[in-house]
Amino acid sequence: MKSLIQKLVETSSPSGYEAQIRSVVRAEVEPYADELQVDALGNLIVRKGQSGIDGLKIMLAAHIDEIGIMVTQVDENGFIRFTTLGGVRAYTCVSGRVRFLNGTSGVIFMEPLEDMTKVPTVEQLYIDIGLSDNKNAPVKIGDVAVFERPFLDLGNRLVAKSMDDRIGAAVLIETLRQVKATPHELFFVFSTQEEVGLRGATTAAFGIDPDLGLSVDVTGSGDTPRRTKVRMEVGLGKGPAIKVRDGGMLADRRVVDWMVRGAEKLGLPYQLEILEGGTTDARAMQLTRAGIPAGCLSIPTRYIHSPSEMVDFNDVQQAVQLLVELVSHPVTL
Amino acid sequence: MLKVNEISLPPIGDEQVKLLERLSNACAVSGDEGEVRKIVMEEIRPHADEVKVDALGNVLATRGGSGERPLRVMLAAHMDEVGLMITSDEGEGIYRFESVGGTSATDLSGKVMWVGKEHIPGVIGLKPIHLLDPAESKRQFTIDSLRLDIGPATGRVKIGDRAAFATTFIQQGPSLRGKALDNRLGVATLIELVKHASPHIELQAAFTVQEEIGLRGARVAAFSFNPDMAIILDSTPAYDLPTWDIDENVRYNTRLGAGPAIYVADSGTLYDPRLVRYMVEIAEGHGIPYQIRQPGGGGTDAGSIHKQRVGVPSISVSVPGRYHHSPAAIVRLSDWQHTMDLVATALFLLTSEVLADER
Numbered sequence: 083m084k085s086l087i088q089k090l091v092e093t094s095s096p097s098g099y100e101a102q103i104r105s106v107v108r109a110e111v112e113p114y115a116d117e118l119q120v121d122a123l124g125n126l127i128v129r130k131g132q133s134g135i136d137g138l139k140i141m142l143a144a145h146i147d148e149i150g151i152m153v154t155q156v157d158e159n160g161f162i163r164f165t166t167l168g169g170v171r172a173y174t175c176v177s178g179r180v181r182f183l184n185g186t187s188g189v190i191f192m193e194p195l196e197d198m199t200k201v202p203t204v205e206q207l208y209i210d211i212g213l214s215d216n217k218n219a220p221v222k223i224g225d226v227a228v229f230e231r232p233f234l235d236l237g238n239r240l241v242a243k244s245m246d247d248r249i250g251a252a253v254l255i256e257t258l259r260q261v262k263a264t265p266h267e268l269f270f271v272f273s274t275q276e277e278v279g280l281r282g283a284t285t286a287a288f289g290i291d292p293d294l295g296l297s298v299d300v301t302g303s304g305d306t307p308r309r310t311k312v313r314m315e316v317g318l319g320k321g322p323a324i325k326v327r328d329g330g331m332l333a334d335r336r337v338v339d340w341m342v343r344g345a346e347k348l349g350l351p352y353q354l355e356i357l358e359g360g361t362t363d364a365r366a367m368q369l370t371r372a373g374i375p376a377g378c379l380s381i382p383t384r385y386i387h388s389p390s391e392m393v394d395f396n397d398v399q400q401a402v403q404l405l406v407e408l409v410s411h412p413v414t415l
Numbered sequence: 416m417l418k419v420n421e422i423s424l425p426p427i428g429d430e431q432v433k434l435l436e437r438l439s440n441a442c443a444v445s446g447d448e449g450e451v452r453k454i455v456m457e458e459i460r461p462h463a464d465e466v467k468v469d470a471l472g473n474v475l476a477t478r479g480g481s482g483e484r485p486l487r488v489m490l491a492a493h494m495d496e497v498g499l500m501i502t503s504d505e506g507e508g509i510y511r512f513e514s515v516g517g518t519s520a521t522d523l524s525g526k527v528m529w530v531g532k533e534h535i536p537g538v539i540g541l542k543p544i545h546l547l548d549p550a551e552s553k554r555q556f557t558i559d560s561l562r563l564d565i566g567p568a569t570g571r572v573k574i575g576d577r578a579a580f581a582t583t584f585i586q587q588g589p590s591l592r593g594k595a596l597d598n599r600l601g602v603a604t605l606i607e608l609v610k611h612a613s614p615h616i617e618l619q620a621a622f623t624v625q626e627e628i629g630l631r632g633a634r635v636a637a638f639s640f641n642p643d644m645a646i647i648l649d650s651t652p653a654y655d656l657p658t659w660d661i662d663e664n665v666r667y668n669t670r671l672g673a674g675p676a677i678y679v680a681d682s683g684t685l686y687d688p689r690l691v692r693y694m695v696e697i698a699e700g701h702g703i704p705y706q707i708r709q710p711g712g713g714g715t716d717a718g719s720i721h722k723q724r725v726g727v728p729s730i731s732v733s734v735p736g737r738y739h740h741s742p743a744a745i746v747r748l749s750d751w752q753h754t755m756d757l758v759a760t761a762l763f764l765l766t767s768e769v770l771a772d773e774r
Binding site: 097121123157 | 665680685686687688691711725726728770773
């Protein structure tokens with residue numbers, strides 16, 4: 083599974099430009115799919131199983147886009163100004179490297195700061211791809227890039243850019259491979275444009291019209307050094323997190339209980355998650371059409387939206403075990 | 416690529432400028448779009464196969480579509496403009512108001528407005544500079560501190576009436592100046608495109624309401640049309656003035672005279688790369704000047720259209736304009752003509768091939 087994760091996180095595909103990662107995922111899932119479809123927004127939708135008497139239409143979603151940047155100007159000295167795609171923070175960018183979809187690489191730096199105690203704004207940053215002017219630049223307005231940072235295997239802990247949410251995609255792929263029989267009609271959705279507002283999941287959920295929705299995404303952790311009181315209980319290595327609420331959704335209580343029962347049946351560790359800010363594709367599913375029961379299985383993650391997002395490999399494997407268990411049996415909510 | 420020798424592109428002549436003048440001088444603050452809707456209905460009714468006004472006030476017109484399953488192409492232009500709503504009558508012809516859409520207290524102070532259906536003139540008063548002490552002159556003021564003065568004894572202004580900037584449209588050499596060119600330019604363009612529709616596609620024209628307060632009309636219009644793709648016609652700011660604080664203006668958004676602005680990304684939409692590519696190819700293949708709008712904030716009706724139902728591949732094209740959301744915007748006639756050329760040519764040559772590959 084580690085090599086699958088490495089393959090996914092080392093692919094460059096920011097929000098709105100998911101073609102590369104979609105083809106990587108498609109190659110992994112094609113042998114296991116009963117039906118496969120790409121919709122107008124680029125979501126990859128994989129169906130497995132037919133819904134029997136006890137079965138439901140279940141949508142499982144993990145987003146395949148990642149945060150990135152888009153060029154707004156190549157100035158007369160060849161420096162590139164940019165805007166962000168999703169929640170990129172300026173302090174994680176400075177002196178980092180980016181890779182454009184056409185393969186061009188560059189380094190991000192900043193204008194001299196007047197006050198070194200303040201973090202820079204995105205407007206003060208620029209990308210240097212080694213040009214002296216803007217004639218015949220290999221990059222133009224509207225081109226996109228992602229952080230360039232190789233996968234790092236620390237044993238139990240894995241570090242990379244775009245763990246958010248390629249780790250969720252890896253969990254879904256692995257689940258699809260391991261599910262032997264299901265009473266349900268399962269839709270594995272590898273969704274697009276989550277980082278800019280759950281846009282892919284919104285249209286995918288409308289098209290699928292599911293009975294039940296579950297997203298698999300990263301969540302924050304409260305287990306790193308800090309001087310203020312810890313406000314988040316979730317930590318790495320304590321099992322996958324079952325979301326109770328986040329900034330955009332109150333998870334359906336019945337879905338939470340269903341996941342808890344599943345974890346307890348298997349004797350898996352799990353954590354209950356309350357996230358103050360942010361949300362996931364589950365919100366879009368919950369609010370589709372007339373509304374559906376929805377929840378989220380989270381992978382606790384450190385340093386989210388930085389080029390070095392860290393997860394615990396045991397949490398990831400346990401998430402797969404739990405998901406396989408959940409979708410292999412009839413659901414009573 | 417195909418060449419279009421045989422099509423006649425909709426011209427921008429005196430007739431079209433006259434139409435834009437009528438549209439610009441009409442008042443249609445969000446939620447009260449009746450005046451502009453009336454002009455739109457008059458203009459398109461003889462040409463459209465079907466026209467209706469939906470529950471929110473959008474004008475939805477269809478035209479053409481030969482063959483078994485013609486491509487359904489939604490074209491959207493919002494009819495509404497920013498302005499004010501009267502919220503209370505303080506007597507003696509003085510009224511409190513709230514802003515509708517994106518206007519700031521600074522934009523409004525000292526401006527002459529047209530109020531209500533009768534376009535009753537009023538002015539947004541300010542303390543005269545003679546009476547300001549130095550500290551006051553630096554103070555930021557809010558909309559709450561402003562009043563609209565219509566004068567006593569008119570009695571014809573009611574709570575809930577809208578007010579728009581009192582600006583009369585003019586043509587000035589190569590430029591057009593008027594209020595609400597955001598987005599009467601889009602409306603005027605779409606009217607011409609309905610009149611000169613290419614018969615091989617099903618044109619779904621949506622003249623939308625309430626864009627300035629959250630893309631509300633476009634949302635239900637797109638749900639209703641259920642199109643295969645959408646082109647949104649709007650007008651976007653050009654902040655192309657020389658800057659005074661840095662060497663180079665890096666946040667100009669668009670520039671006047673550089674042609675239609677094709678969108679790649681704004682705060683509401685990541686535009687379909689297939690349609691961005693198609694528009695650029697059409698422009699380059701036919702020698703039509705164009706510019707890529709600087710990606711960033713702002714947005715168009717695409718923000719709600721592209722997320723309807725199972726998703727709608729979308730692209731926006733704007734005429735660049737200086738000083739939008741103020742009493743007087745300035746645009747170049749040539750940019751309008753090139754926008755018309757680009758969109759009309761793109762529609763004429765459009766087939767479902769453009770969406771054949773995955774996004």
